Amino acid sequence: xxxxxxxxxxxxxxxxxxxxxxxxxxxxxxxxxxxxxxxxxxxxxxxxxxxxxxxxxxxxxxxxxxxxxxxxxxxxxxxxxxxxxxxxxxxxxxxxxxxxxxxxxxxxxxxxxxxxxxxxxxxxxxxxxxxxxxxxxxxxxxxxxxxxxxxxxxxxxxxxxxxxxxxxxxxxxxxxxxxxxxxxxxxxxxxxxxxxxxxxxxxxxxxxxxxxxxxxxxxxxxxxxxxxxxxxxxxxxxxxxxxxxxxxxxxxxxxxxxxxxxxxxxxxxxxxxxxxxxxxxxxxxxxxxxxxx
Numbered sequence: 479x480x481x482x483x484x485x486x487x488x489x490x491x492x493x494x495x496x497x498x499x500x501x502x503x504x505x506x507x508x509x510x511x512x513x514x515x516x517x518x519x520x521x522x523x524x525x526x527x528x529x530x531x532x533x534x535x536x537x538x539x540x541x542x543x544x545x546x547x548x549x550x551x552x553x554x555x556x557x558x559x560x561x562x563x564x565x566x567x568x569x570x571x572x573x574x575x576x577x578x579x580x581x582x583x584x585x586x587x588x589x590x591x592x593x594x595x596x597x598x599x600x601x602x603x604x605x606x607x608x609x610x611x612x613x614x615x616x617x618x619x620x621x622x623x624x625x626x627x628x629x630x631x632x633x634x635x636x637x638x639x640x641x642x643x644x645x646x647x648x649x650x651x652x653x654x655x656x657x658x659x660x661x662x663x664x665x666x667x668x669x670x671x672x673x674x675x676x677x678x679x680x681x682x683x684x685x686x687x688x689x690x691x692x693x694x695x696x697x698x699x700x701x702x703x704x705x706x707x708x709x710x711x712x713x714x715x716x717x718x719x720x721x722x723x724x725x726x727x728x729x730x731x732x733x734x735x736x737x738x739x740x741x742x743x744x745x746x747x748x749x750x751x752x753x754x755x756x757x758x759x760x761x762x763x764x765x766x767x768x769x770x771x
Contacts, residue, residue, distance in 0.1 A: 500524070500526060500531075500642070500643040500644050500645060501522050501523070501524040501526070501531075501533070501599040501634060501642070501644040501645070502522065502523050502524070502644070502645045502647070503520065503521070503522045503603060503622060503632070503644065503645065503646045503647065504521070504647040504649065505520065505620050505621065505622065505647060505648055505649025505650075506649045506690075507649060507650050507652065507688075507690055507693070508608065508620065508649060508650070508651050508652070508690075508692070509651075509652050509653075509654055509689070509690065509692050509693035509696045509697075510550060510608045510609070510610045510613075510651065510652075510653055510654070510696065511610065511653075511654055511655075511656050511696040511697075512610055512613060512614070512615060512653055512654065512655050512656065513610065513611060513656075514609075514610060514611075514696075515553060515607050515608060515609045515610065515611070516607070516608050516610075516692065516696070517605055517606070517607045518605070518606050518607075518608060519602040519604075519605050519606075520540075520602065520603045520604045520605075520606055521601065521602055521603070522562065522599045522600065522601065522602075522603050523599075523600055524598070524599040524600050526599075528596055528597070528598040528599070529596065531596070531599070531634075531636070531642050532596045532636040532637050532638075532642075533596050533597050533599055533634045533635070533636065533642055534589065534590045534593070534594075534595060534596050534597070534635065534636060534637040535587070535588050535589040535590060535634070535635045536587075536588050536603075536632065536633060536634045536635060537575075537585065537586070537587055537588075537630060537631070537632055537633050537635070538555075538557070538585070538586045538587075538588065538603065538604060538622070538632055539575075539578070539583075539584070539585040539586075539622060539623075539625055539627070539630045539631060539632045540552055540555070540583075540584050540585075540606065540620065540621075540622060540632075541582060541583050541619075541620065541621050541622075541625040541626065542582040542583075542608070542618050542619070542620050542651060543582055543618045543619060544582070544626065545580060545582045545583035545625060545626040545627075546580070546582065546583075546626065547581070547582050548581045548582070548612070549581070549609075549610065549611065549612045549613035549614075550582075550608055550609060550610040550613040550618060550651060550653055551581035551582060551608070551609045551610075551611075551613075552581065552582060552583075552584050552606065552607075552608065552609075553606075553607035553608065553609045554605075554606075554607045555584055555586065555604055555605075555606050555607075556604060556605040556606075557572050557586070557588060557603075557604050557605075558572070559605060560602060560605070561601065561602040561603060561604060561605065562597045562598060562599060562600070562601045562602065562603060563588060563590075563597060563603075566590045566591065566595055566597050567588050567589065567590055567591060568591050571588060571589045571590070571591060572586055572587075572588055573586060573587045573588075574586055575587060575630060578627065578630060583625065583626060583627070585627070585630045593637055594637060596637065599634065599644075608651055610653045613653045614653065614663075615653050615654055615655050615658070615663040616652070616653055616663070617650050617651070617652050617653075618650070618651045618652075618653070619648060619649075619650060619651075620648065620649045620650065620651045621646075621648035621649070622646040622648070623646045623648075624648075631646075632646050652693065654693065654696050654697050655697075656696070656697065656700055656717065657669050657673070657697065657698075657700055657713075657714045657717050657718075658697055659672035659673045659676055659683075659697060659698065660672040661687055661697075665714075665717065665718070666718070667718060669714065670711075670714065670715075670718075673698070673710075673711065673714055674711075676698070676706075677706070677707075677708060677711075680694065680706060694706055698710055700713030700714055700717060701713045
Protein backbone atom coordinates (compact mmCIF):
# COMPACT_ATOMS: atom_id res chain seq x y z
CA UNK A 479 0.00 0.00 0.00
CA UNK A 480 2.81 2.38 1.00
CA UNK A 481 4.75 1.50 -2.16
CA UNK A 482 1.71 2.22 -4.34
CA UNK A 483 1.21 5.60 -2.64
CA UNK A 484 4.84 6.52 -3.22
CA UNK A 485 4.62 5.58 -6.88
CA UNK A 486 1.45 7.63 -7.24
CA UNK A 487 3.11 10.67 -5.64
CA UNK A 488 6.18 10.38 -7.85
CA UNK A 489 3.95 10.10 -10.91
CA UNK A 490 1.95 13.18 -9.95
CA UNK A 491 5.13 15.15 -9.33
CA UNK A 492 6.47 14.15 -12.74
CA UNK A 493 3.25 15.28 -14.45
CA UNK A 494 3.35 18.56 -12.51
CA UNK A 495 6.96 19.15 -13.52
CA UNK A 496 6.09 18.62 -17.18
CA UNK A 497 3.11 20.95 -16.95
CA UNK A 498 5.10 23.69 -15.17
CA UNK A 499 8.09 23.63 -17.53
CA UNK A 500 8.13 26.86 -19.49
CA UNK A 501 9.80 28.10 -22.69
CA UNK A 502 13.01 30.11 -22.27
CA UNK A 503 14.08 32.75 -24.79
CA UNK A 504 17.55 34.31 -24.39
CA UNK A 505 18.70 37.04 -26.77
CA UNK A 506 22.36 36.54 -25.84
CA UNK A 507 25.24 38.69 -27.12
CA UNK A 508 25.01 39.67 -30.77
CA UNK A 509 27.49 41.57 -32.95
CA UNK A 510 27.15 43.68 -36.07
CA UNK A 511 29.85 45.54 -38.02
CA UNK A 512 29.71 49.30 -38.54
CA UNK A 513 28.18 49.95 -41.95
CA UNK A 514 26.82 46.42 -42.25
CA UNK A 515 24.03 44.10 -41.13
CA UNK A 516 23.78 40.78 -39.32
CA UNK A 517 21.04 38.14 -39.37
CA UNK A 518 20.35 36.53 -35.99
CA UNK A 519 18.08 33.63 -35.05
CA UNK A 520 16.14 34.33 -31.84
CA UNK A 521 16.09 30.92 -30.18
CA UNK A 522 13.68 29.30 -27.73
CA UNK A 523 14.15 26.16 -25.65
CA UNK A 524 11.39 24.27 -23.89
CA UNK A 525 11.43 21.08 -21.84
CA UNK A 526 7.67 21.12 -21.30
CA UNK A 527 4.92 19.12 -22.94
CA UNK A 528 3.85 20.97 -26.09
CA UNK A 529 0.36 19.48 -25.99
CA UNK A 530 -0.19 20.65 -22.41
CA UNK A 531 1.18 24.13 -23.08
CA UNK A 532 -0.87 24.43 -26.31
CA UNK A 533 1.14 27.35 -27.75
CA UNK A 534 -0.89 28.59 -30.70
CA UNK A 535 0.37 32.13 -30.98
CA UNK A 536 2.43 34.90 -29.46
CA UNK A 537 3.14 38.58 -29.24
CA UNK A 538 6.72 39.13 -30.42
CA UNK A 539 8.17 42.51 -29.47
CA UNK A 540 11.81 43.48 -29.96
CA UNK A 541 13.52 46.68 -28.87
CA UNK A 542 17.06 48.01 -29.37
CA UNK A 543 18.30 50.59 -26.87
CA UNK A 544 15.51 52.87 -25.69
CA UNK A 545 13.48 52.06 -28.80
CA UNK A 546 13.42 55.69 -29.88
CA UNK A 547 16.62 56.05 -31.91
CA UNK A 548 17.45 55.26 -35.51
CA UNK A 549 20.71 53.29 -35.33
CA UNK A 550 21.48 50.49 -34.91
CA UNK A 551 18.12 49.45 -36.29
CA UNK A 552 15.96 46.37 -36.56
CA UNK A 553 15.67 45.39 -40.21
CA UNK A 554 13.69 42.42 -41.50
CA UNK A 555 11.90 40.12 -39.02
CA UNK A 556 11.02 36.75 -40.55
CA UNK A 557 8.81 34.23 -38.74
CA UNK A 558 8.08 31.82 -41.58
CA UNK A 559 11.44 30.48 -42.83
CA UNK A 560 13.00 27.72 -40.70
CA UNK A 561 11.27 28.67 -37.44
CA UNK A 562 8.94 26.91 -35.01
CA UNK A 563 6.06 28.62 -36.84
CA UNK A 564 6.94 27.19 -40.27
CA UNK A 565 3.99 25.17 -41.57
CA UNK A 566 1.77 26.40 -38.73
CA UNK A 567 1.40 30.11 -39.52
CA UNK A 568 0.69 31.71 -42.88
CA UNK A 569 1.71 35.27 -43.83
CA UNK A 570 -1.85 36.50 -43.26
CA UNK A 571 -1.57 35.53 -39.59
CA UNK A 572 1.62 37.54 -38.94
CA UNK A 573 0.20 40.93 -38.02
CA UNK A 574 2.42 44.00 -37.34
CA UNK A 575 1.19 46.00 -34.37
CA UNK A 576 -0.03 49.50 -35.12
CA UNK A 577 2.55 52.16 -34.28
CA UNK A 578 5.24 49.57 -33.51
CA UNK A 579 7.38 49.97 -36.60
CA UNK A 580 10.05 52.40 -35.36
CA UNK A 581 13.64 51.60 -36.42
CA UNK A 582 14.48 50.32 -32.93
CA UNK A 583 11.07 48.95 -31.95
CA UNK A 584 9.03 46.25 -33.71
CA UNK A 585 6.04 44.26 -32.52
CA UNK A 586 3.95 41.50 -34.15
CA UNK A 587 1.07 39.20 -33.29
CA UNK A 588 1.13 35.61 -34.58
CA UNK A 589 -1.65 33.00 -34.66
CA UNK A 590 -1.56 29.46 -35.98
CA UNK A 591 -3.78 28.92 -39.00
CA UNK A 592 -6.17 26.48 -37.34
CA UNK A 593 -7.44 26.00 -33.80
CA UNK A 594 -5.64 23.23 -31.94
CA UNK A 595 -2.56 23.54 -34.16
CA UNK A 596 0.01 24.04 -31.38
CA UNK A 597 3.76 24.45 -31.85
CA UNK A 598 6.77 23.01 -30.06
CA UNK A 599 8.77 25.96 -28.68
CA UNK A 600 12.20 24.49 -29.41
CA UNK A 601 14.09 26.31 -32.13
CA UNK A 602 14.04 29.70 -33.82
CA UNK A 603 11.18 32.04 -32.97
CA UNK A 604 12.25 34.51 -35.63
CA UNK A 605 15.14 35.46 -37.86
CA UNK A 606 16.02 39.09 -37.19
CA UNK A 607 18.37 41.34 -39.15
CA UNK A 608 20.19 44.05 -37.20
CA UNK A 609 21.47 46.99 -39.26
CA UNK A 610 24.35 49.31 -38.36
CA UNK A 611 24.56 51.37 -41.55
CA UNK A 612 24.95 54.66 -39.68
CA UNK A 613 25.67 53.37 -36.16
CA UNK A 614 28.76 54.16 -34.12
CA UNK A 615 30.62 51.42 -32.19
CA UNK A 616 29.10 50.63 -28.81
CA UNK A 617 26.84 48.36 -26.78
CA UNK A 618 23.04 48.51 -26.99
CA UNK A 619 20.49 46.62 -24.91
CA UNK A 620 18.14 44.34 -26.81
CA UNK A 621 15.01 43.04 -25.13
CA UNK A 622 11.68 41.32 -25.65
CA UNK A 623 9.97 42.53 -22.47
CA UNK A 624 10.09 45.68 -20.31
CA UNK A 625 10.12 47.73 -23.49
CA UNK A 626 8.92 51.30 -23.99
CA UNK A 627 5.40 49.88 -24.52
CA UNK A 628 4.72 47.54 -21.63
CA UNK A 629 1.41 46.55 -23.19
CA UNK A 630 3.28 44.94 -26.07
CA UNK A 631 5.60 42.72 -24.06
CA UNK A 632 6.47 39.42 -25.73
CA UNK A 633 4.39 36.46 -24.59
CA UNK A 634 3.16 33.08 -25.78
CA UNK A 635 -0.57 32.41 -25.91
CA UNK A 636 -2.60 29.21 -25.84
CA UNK A 637 -5.48 28.26 -28.09
CA UNK A 638 -7.83 29.76 -25.50
CA UNK A 639 -5.95 33.06 -25.51
CA UNK A 640 -4.35 32.52 -22.11
CA UNK A 641 -0.75 33.53 -21.46
CA UNK A 642 1.66 30.59 -21.42
CA UNK A 643 4.36 31.12 -18.75
CA UNK A 644 7.76 31.80 -20.28
CA UNK A 645 11.09 33.42 -19.50
CA UNK A 646 12.40 36.15 -21.81
CA UNK A 647 16.00 37.23 -21.13
CA UNK A 648 17.44 40.46 -22.51
CA UNK A 649 20.72 40.59 -24.38
CA UNK A 650 23.28 42.96 -25.87
CA UNK A 651 23.89 44.13 -29.42
CA UNK A 652 27.49 45.27 -29.91
CA UNK A 653 28.39 47.40 -32.91
CA UNK A 654 32.07 46.90 -33.77
CA UNK A 655 34.48 48.66 -36.11
CA UNK A 656 36.07 46.27 -38.62
CA UNK A 657 39.71 45.64 -37.73
CA UNK A 658 39.34 47.00 -34.18
CA UNK A 659 41.37 44.21 -32.58
CA UNK A 660 42.25 46.18 -29.44
CA UNK A 661 38.52 46.96 -28.96
CA UNK A 662 38.87 50.67 -28.27
CA UNK A 663 36.20 51.65 -30.80
CA UNK A 664 38.74 52.77 -33.41
CA UNK A 665 40.67 51.09 -36.21
CA UNK A 666 44.24 52.37 -36.37
CA UNK A 667 47.85 51.19 -36.63
CA UNK A 668 47.78 49.93 -33.04
CA UNK A 669 45.44 47.18 -34.22
CA UNK A 670 48.15 45.63 -36.41
CA UNK A 671 50.11 44.32 -33.42
CA UNK A 672 46.90 43.19 -31.71
CA UNK A 673 45.87 41.32 -34.86
CA UNK A 674 49.23 39.53 -35.04
CA UNK A 675 48.87 38.40 -31.43
CA UNK A 676 45.26 37.34 -31.97
CA UNK A 677 46.15 35.20 -34.98
CA UNK A 678 48.58 33.22 -32.81
CA UNK A 679 45.66 31.88 -30.78
CA UNK A 680 42.20 32.92 -31.95
CA UNK A 681 40.24 30.97 -29.27
CA UNK A 682 42.27 32.66 -26.52
CA UNK A 683 41.80 36.08 -28.11
CA UNK A 684 38.07 35.51 -28.51
CA UNK A 685 37.71 34.49 -24.85
CA UNK A 686 39.81 37.41 -23.57
CA UNK A 687 37.68 39.92 -25.48
CA UNK A 688 34.30 38.37 -24.71
CA UNK A 689 33.55 37.63 -28.36
CA UNK A 690 31.28 35.07 -29.94
CA UNK A 691 32.11 33.45 -33.29
CA UNK A 692 30.06 36.10 -35.08
CA UNK A 693 31.79 38.83 -33.08
CA UNK A 694 35.21 37.58 -34.12
CA UNK A 695 34.12 37.52 -37.76
CA UNK A 696 32.69 41.04 -37.53
CA UNK A 697 36.04 42.36 -36.33
CA UNK A 698 38.54 40.21 -38.14
CA UNK A 699 37.08 38.73 -41.33
CA UNK A 700 38.15 41.72 -43.37
CA UNK A 701 38.23 39.96 -46.75
CA UNK A 702 34.76 38.45 -46.18
CA UNK A 703 35.99 34.88 -46.61
CA UNK A 704 33.90 33.53 -43.73
CA UNK A 705 36.95 33.02 -41.49
CA UNK A 706 39.64 35.04 -39.73
CA UNK A 707 43.01 34.03 -41.19
CA UNK A 708 46.45 35.41 -41.98
CA UNK A 709 45.06 36.55 -45.33
CA UNK A 710 43.11 39.26 -43.48
CA UNK A 711 46.35 41.07 -42.60
CA UNK A 712 46.57 42.59 -46.07
CA UNK A 713 42.94 43.67 -45.82
CA UNK A 714 43.67 45.48 -42.56
CA UNK A 715 46.64 47.25 -44.14
CA UNK A 716 44.47 48.30 -47.08
CA UNK A 717 41.75 49.49 -44.69
CA UNK A 718 44.21 51.64 -42.76
CA UNK A 719 45.57 53.29 -45.90
CA UNK A 720 42.26 53.82 -47.61
CA UNK A 721 42.66 50.90 -50.00
CA UNK A 722 45.80 49.59 -51.55
CA UNK A 723 48.60 52.12 -51.19
CA UNK A 724 50.69 49.50 -49.40
CA UNK A 725 52.31 46.91 -51.63
CA UNK A 726 50.74 43.46 -51.27
CA UNK A 727 52.65 41.36 -48.77
CA UNK A 728 52.99 37.55 -48.81
CA UNK A 729 50.77 35.75 -46.34
CA UNK A 730 52.92 34.94 -43.27
CA UNK A 731 52.78 31.66 -41.40
CA UNK A 732 51.20 31.44 -37.96
CA UNK A 733 54.57 30.65 -36.40
CA UNK A 734 56.09 33.78 -37.93
CA UNK A 735 53.21 35.86 -36.60
CA UNK A 736 53.82 34.57 -33.08
CA UNK A 737 57.54 35.32 -33.36
CA UNK A 738 56.80 38.86 -34.52
CA UNK A 739 54.31 39.40 -31.71
CA UNK A 740 56.83 38.08 -29.15
CA UNK A 741 59.57 40.36 -30.51
CA UNK A 742 57.26 43.34 -30.31
CA UNK A 743 56.49 42.54 -26.68
CA UNK A 744 60.22 42.14 -25.91
CA UNK A 745 61.09 45.47 -27.54
CA UNK A 746 58.34 47.23 -25.60
CA UNK A 747 59.59 45.72 -22.32
CA UNK A 748 63.19 46.72 -23.12
CA UNK A 749 62.11 50.29 -23.83
CA UNK A 750 60.33 50.50 -20.50
CA UNK A 751 63.40 49.22 -18.62
CA UNK A 752 65.68 51.66 -20.45
CA UNK A 753 63.37 54.51 -19.60
CA UNK A 754 63.49 53.59 -15.90
CA UNK A 755 67.33 53.50 -15.97
CA UNK A 756 67.53 56.95 -17.56
CA UNK A 757 65.19 58.38 -14.96
CA UNK A 758 67.14 56.81 -12.10
CA UNK A 759 70.48 58.09 -13.43
CA UNK A 760 69.13 61.62 -13.59
CA UNK A 761 68.15 61.65 -9.90
CA UNK A 762 70.83 61.99 -7.17
CA UNK A 763 70.93 59.21 -4.59
CA UNK A 764 70.89 59.84 -0.89
CA UNK A 765 74.61 58.89 -0.73
CA UNK A 766 75.53 61.46 -3.38
CA UNK A 767 73.63 64.10 -1.43
CA UNK A 768 75.54 63.27 1.74
CA UNK A 769 78.93 63.54 0.00
CA UNK A 770 78.11 66.85 -1.64
CA UNK A 771 77.06 68.21 1.70
